[in-house]
Amino acid sequence: MLRIGFIGGGKMAQAMAKGIVSSGLTKPSQMIASAHPSDEASLTAFREFGAEALTENRSVVRKSDVIFVCVKPNVVKTALDDVKSLSSGKLFVSIAMGITLREIEQILPSDSRVIRVMPNTPAIVQAAASVFVRGTKATEDDTKLVRNILKSIGTVDEVSEYLMDPITALSGSGPAYIFVLIEALADGGVKMGLPRDLAYRLASQTVMGSGKLVNESGTHPGILKDNVTSPAGSTASGLHHLEKNNFRNAVIGAVEAATLRCREISGNSQ
Numbered sequence: 001m002l003r004i005g006f007i008g009g010g011k012m013a014q015a016m017a018k019g020i021v022s023s024g025l026t027k028p029s030q031m032i033a034s035a036h037p038s039d040e041a042s043l044t045a046f047r048e049f050g051a052e053a054l055t056e057n058r059s060v061v062r063k064s065d066v067i068f069v070c071v072k073p074n075v076v077k078t079a080l081d082d083v084k085s086l087s088s089g090k091l092f093v094s095i096a097m098g099i100t101l102r103e104i105e106q107i108l109p110s111d112s113r114v115i116r117v118m119p120n121t122p123a124i125v126q127a128a129a130s131v132f133v134r135g136t137k138a139t140e141d142d143t144k145l146v147r148n149i150l151k152s153i154g155t156v157d158e159v160s161e162y163l164m165d166p167i168t169a170l171s172g173s174g175p176a177y178i179f180v181l182i183e184a185l186a187d188g189g190v191k192m193g194l195p196r197d198l199a200y201r202l203a204s205q206t207v208m209g210s211g212k213l214v215n216e217s218g219t220h221p222g223i224l225k226d227n228v229t230s231p232a233g234s235t236a237s238g239l240h241h242l243e244k245n246n247f248r249n250a251v252i253g254a255v256e257a258a259t260l261r262c263r264e265i266s267g268n269s270q
């Protein structure tokens with residue numbers, strides 16, 4: 001069975017590990033993760049879930065068929081320097097925002113294979129939106145393997161690397177924007193008299209159902225919006241309020257700001 005390693009067993013590594021196991025692709029006993037000794041929460045999370053959790057990275061590389069690099073961007077170089085002497089011929093998958101394939105390939109031995117991925121936290125419920133870019137040494141089999149792993153936790157698209165910053169800003173960060181939207185919808189419901197738990201249930205199901213409808217119908221979101229909006233009805237009043245308050249502008253600006261921040265971090269990572 002496939003052995004999957006995680007260098008950096010934090011939030012995103014845990015989300016992916018749980019999603020992959022729920023899909024049946026591999027078992028927790030085939031997973032191994034590393035974290036700092038001080039990060040007891042992450043070490044315990046992996047152990048409780050049935051995986052091996054270590055406080056050093058080298059065994060992760062030694063024992064895994066594929067190694068996910070899940071540390072913060074500013075730590076990627078240190079973490080890979082630590083394992084590069086064992087990395088010959090190994091397959092690495094980096095999920096670090098802003099760190100290019102070229103930077104990673106320059107750190108690792110020339111026969112290591114690298115694939116760059118941007119997933120998102122809904123991986124934990126197998127509803128991630130992931131993309132990947134193949135590195136110069138990645139083989140067809142590597143690509144197939146990574147595609148299968150990502151498919152087990154949601155959707156997957158292969159993209160060109162120059163799109164990675166806006167993708168990070170849209171789908172990598174996107175769950176955070178949507179969680180704020182869900183909270184705000186529920187707060188509005190509560191303000192108007194709904195019980196809090198019902199308001200959260202309705203808000204989250206509405207977001208999920210609307211996304212599913214866009215995906216499965218293939219219909220333009222503008223048409224789907226029109227279908228909800230009756231002449232002189234309540235939705236038209238709600239939409240007018242959003243437009244007056246620059247809702248679209250705020251959302252477009254969020255993706256732009258996050259993209260620019262990715263570029264800034266990318267420029268500062270070396």
Ligand SMILES: NC(=O)C1=CN([C@@H]2O[C@H](COP(=O)(O)OP(=O)(O)OC[C@H]3O[C@@H](n4cnc5c(N)ncnc54)[C@H](OP(=O)(O)O)[C@@H]3O)[C@@H](O)[C@H]2O)C=CC1
Nearest residue numbers: 008009010011012035036039070071072073079095096097
């Ligand atoms: N969170 C998200 O929604 C997404 C994150 N990403 C990317 O995933 C990566 C991880 O993010 P996230 O999971 O949120 O971050 P976390 O801080 O939750 O996880 C990173 C983990 O790496 C550990 N770590 C730090 N240095 C080392 C090291 N040298 N060796 C091994 N482990 C180390 C950290 O320990 P300690 O805390 O002790 O430093 C921590 O446990 C980032 O590069 C981010 O860009 C990509 C898509 C979405």
Ligand SMILES: O=C(O)[C@@H]1CCC=N1
Nearest residue numbers: 097168169172173174
């Ligand atoms: O905010 C961050 O740095 C990461 C990138 C994508 C989601 N979280």
